[in-house]
Amino acid sequence: MAERFVLHVDIDEFIAAVEILRRPELRGKPVVVGGDGDPTKRGVVSTANYEARKYGVHSAMPLRTAARRCPDAVFLPVDREAYEAASSAVMATLRSFPGIVEVAGWDEAFMEVTTDDAEGTARSIQRAVRERTSLSCAVGIGRNKLQAKVATGFGKPGGVFRLTDENWHEVMGGLPPDSLWGIGSKRASQMAELGIRTVEDLLAADDALLVEAFGPNTGPWYRRLAAGRAGSRVVAEPYVGKSRSTERTYQRNLTEPQEIRAEVARQARELAAQLVSEHRLAVRIVVKVRFAPFFTTTHGVATEEPSNDEGVLERGALAALTRFELNRPVRLLGVRAELLLS
DNA sequence: TCTGGGGTCCTAGGACCC
């Protein structure tokens, strides 16, 4: 009997894999992609391949740390366009299967399928992706997005794993809460202080305690995560963004107010051009300043009217900038536009 | 040791209104 399943497809070491496809001589060597490819500069690892991970290199690690842990690694710059092209090829392959495909990032997607052989379907997907893109993927099988997403982690690399109500408790019960999709390390530490050290503990936790610690919506939602019963429907419609932003970390800290203003103005104009090309209008402009060593604040202003005019965005950003006390060195500046939802 | 860039969603406090 055909049943409904949610699958989660996740390309193995996606960015590194795309790079190695066009530089076959790198296969088998440790490869780290991040920043502009110079590991002496400010920047972090986007993806490391499995050879580099053996040395303890992982995503979001500072490039300098990665270089120290694995000095022999090949460091490559991020090339968005190449990954977007590879991603499109993967998604087109997934859409060739019957069912709903929801893109969830460059290298992952959810699918809602109806089948009497979920594992067989997952294997067919893996075969098609490999044939058409030369990329390898893991597939998680669940009854909702949460189960499918968590399942994929057990299938990596290249495998298939099923996680449903039948085995959720057995597989997840003893794991720490940050094994769940939506709970990170900060929440896990806070939970540990409350005596919640496993998914099972979280499931058994007192609702009032969770509400007090994490808020009226988030607290109960965490318990649903622990039960493996959360996640929205799989939808094919592309997501309509609510904001657009640009930001930049400078290789040397900025100290001159004039230079800081010029950079914020430049980013605001760049953002305006992006909004024009997407036919979107900003209703609010928010400026972000990260002071050295690493302290971040934001201030925003409403635009006089919804707009994507270069002058309006620049004036808004500069107005927001006046709310900061620029008395310390600045390592990052950013401008975000909150968009009119039509 | 040093910590990117692009996003989303939730929370909490204060303003404001009835």
Next chain:
DNA sequence: TCTGGGGTCCTAGGACCC
């Protein structure tokens, strides 16, 4: 002298994800 309670909006910050 003392001033309730609820709703909504705005704003900044924090957590999380890829």
